[in-house]
Amino acid sequence: MTQTKLEIIGPYTPEHEGPFCTRDGVVVEIMTKKDRNGKVLGYVGDRKDLTEWETAGQFDPTRMSDTEYDLMNAREVPVAREFWVNEFKGGLFSEAHTSADDAMGASIGMGAFIRTIHVREVLPGEGA
Incomplete structure (x- = not known):
């Protein structure tokens, strides 16, 4: 069975079905894309507490800078x-x-x- 890792494909968008990760590559499990306050809620890695992001995926509510905790769209890619x-x-x-x-x-x-x-392991699409 081929192993996979997450590759960031761009900033968070609500239309993306997943998977998701933080800007520094930690897996995020989204629980809701819009809570009663308009926030995105999810679990980061193995943490037990919910993390909160702004509607566009920013961790910093002031939206003044990018952080490693910002939410990102990702996709699974095979790893040899x-x-x-x-x-x-x-x-x-x-x-x-x-x-x-x-x-x-x-x-x-x-x-x-x-x-x-x-x-x-030789992955599909790699030369023999």
């Missing part, structure tokens, strides 16, 4: 998975590691080490 595995004699492989250094460190004392292999 990448990992390193060690190959050992006899056709054995180690578990996946998040870096080449971690993989090399894990190969010490494991016996008949052959090599460390870098694996990167």
